[in-house]
Amino acid sequence: MDRNDPQHAEWMAAALALASEAAAAGEVPVGAVIVRNREIVGRGRNRRESDQDPVAHAELIAIQDAARTLGSWRLDGCQIYVTLEPCAMCTGALVLARIDACVFGTADPKGGFCGSLGSLHEHPGLNHRFSVLGGVKGDACRDQLQQFFRALREKKRTKPLTDEPGGADSTAVPERWPSG
16 A cells, blocks of 8 residues: 555545544544545444444444445455554454455554554454555544543543542543554
């Protein structure tokens, strides 16, 4: 994959817009689009909080949307653009979907499995592998995540401690998003 292909920035901008929608809904701002033949065929944004679903990651929602659009679970000829490096679960789903390539914005040193914690996408024992390109619009993707967590921490600092769900002491928030 050519890092300088202007299409990468265009598709990542679409993923960033979905990540902004996620942030506006109180979700960790991660967005994903799946592209085939220079057309978006799948879209997704984080929905874990909204749906109270631990697997409602942007990538999985985009995979499901693309499969419906294409009428096939095999996403041959498709590339996913996602603002944050996919986790092990999402990387595994991308392998199962037969995706051709993953382009991500910022690395996730605490959860990413497309190079950070591991490289599941190129494991020799799997029957499918895909290429990965990281760092596309990386600063914008990282800044979006940092701003979200900064605002969340500030909100928790000003909220009184309670024993109720959602109280300031109920959820750990990273002090800063790592650079990628």
